[in-house]
Amino acid sequence: MSSEFEIIRRYFTRPAPSAALGVGDDCALVQAPEGQTLAVTSDMLVEGTHFPPGEDAQRLGHKTLAVNLSDLAAMGAEPRWCTLALSLPKADEAWLAAFARGFFALADRYGIELIGGDTTRGPLNLCVTAIGALPLGQALRRDGAVVGDDLWLSGTVGDAALGLACLQSRVTLDHEAREHCLNRLQTPEPRVALGCRLRAIASAAIDVSDGVAADVGHICERSAVGAEIDFDRLPRSAAFERSTEPTLALEYLLAGGDDYELAFTAPSVQRSAVAAAAAAAQVPVTLIGRIVSGSGVTALDRAGAPIPLRRIGFDHFR
Ligand code: ADP
């Protein structure tokens, strides 16, 4: 059985060349690059709340960091440093090794350095604080959407919610659809390159973790505007298309969580710039609607009529 210090040394002490001081002292020391501002975010994954008991440790390592990188992406920040606070029921070497493998594989891909944390015994609880950098005044905030702006979405939505429904035996998927949706749920890919390239282009952005309607609703609230979403335009994967009937599709596309795509707004004159940013970041983007005066999010059907979302039993994004 390892002590707390052996765990830290063995699994979580790695070189952090871009920090002035990494793991091992009371604090890490970092320096904002000249002319840049630091973006700081924390996200926690709790066993039983965010993932089921017995979830694969390597995938948890990935997701714990990925959800934080997604917040940096939504701000247009480049990942730089992170800390990791772990509460573990026991010092399980195989679990720790697998968790660290998933965590550092993703960290290395995005050049983010682990510079500190905390390790304690308790219910399984994984919390990362991530720090990113971006040029002063260029953050993609939630409060910049303007009436007349286009509303965009990266990737596809609904897959993670469908994956969760499959895990919970609420839907049955074919093998390929199941693999696809579980991957989206358990090892999401943060849209970091897209977020950084949208800096000078988008007027507002958010990452979609609670469902498109709820998260676009946050942009609306902070920007004091409304949004219309053309339901038919919501991008869906082939696996999603062939696995859902209309009522389920409506719910998962608008209110499914855990997709970690970016929803963002931009003036219409930026359409070709948005397309170029998406191409450079190698992430598809779809124009899904527009910012309007008023408040709240309205989903429209093909004929342009509002879809009565309350009637099918969910209004948690109001
Ligand atoms: P303190 O008691 O001063 O909080 P700790 O003994 O908790 O210090 O941690 C010792 C060092 O190890 C600190 O630099 C801390 O940031 C780092 N650390 C602790 N847990 C982790 C972890 N899970 N991942 C990375 N670094 C960690």
Ligand code: MG
């Ligand atoms: Mg401590």
